[in-house]
Amino acid sequence: MGDLTLRRAAEADLAFVMEAERDPEASPYITVQPRERHLAALANDNEELLVFELGGCPVAYARLAGLASRHRNVEIQTLVVTERDRGIGTAALRMILSREFGRGAHRVWLDAIGTNARARHTYARIGCVEEGAMREAWQLPDGSFDSIVLMSMLDREWAERRELRRR
Numbered sequence: 001m002g003d004l005t006l007r008r009a010a011e012a013d014l015a016f017v018m019e020a021e022r023d024p025e026a027s028p029y030i031t032v033q034p035r036e037r038h039l040a041a042l043a044n045d046n047e048e049l050l051v052f053e054l055g056g057c058p059v060a061y062a063r064l065a066g067l068a069s070r071h072r073n074v075e076i077q078t079l080v081v082t083e084r085d086r087g088i089g090t091a092a093l094r095m096i097l098s099r100e101f102g103r104g105a106h107r108v109w110l111d112a113i114g115t116n117a118r119a120r121h122t123y124a125r126i127g128c129v130e131e132g133a134m135r136e137a138w139q140l141p142d143g144s145f146d147s148i149v150l151m152s153m154l155d156r157e158w159a160e161r162r163e164l165r166r167r
Helices: 011-021 035-042 088-102 117-126 155-166
Strands: 004-008 047-054 057-065 073-081 107-113 129-139 145-154
Touching: 004 088, 011 035, 011 047, 011 057, 011 073, 035 047, 047 088, 057 088, 073 088, 088 107, 088 117, 088 155, 107 117, 107 129, 117 145, 145 155
Parallel strands: 073 107
Antiparallel strands: 004 047, 047 057, 057 073, 107 145, 129 145
């Protein structure tokens, strides 16, 4: 994989974002948003849409929330990778964590659908800790229900992991 870059999304990126959300491998695990909701996020100080590029081409996007919270809790509401099995999701998550902890976040959290093994494995490998589950809170396309697993990382845990990687 080449150099992955991160930037704030602009209105011109919404076509990519909306196409990524409709990917059949991603859509069962995320809340697909209308264009108006994405536009609102671009104008909201408490939210941010990020685009990740490889060689100038978008390959992932993330939506963050809680940026203006006095509690310093940032939520990764959505992370969608369109180029899978290349380490992009892991690299993107590390970039988000580095950025947000560098900006003063105390806790960064996200959730994953219980059957989304790929996401849960990536989050755990990075060092996110499972906090619990909301039982049968997500309805899958086949009509069955799945749990939503809450995971997070604290600023001190991020600092410890970074220190270990330096050794």
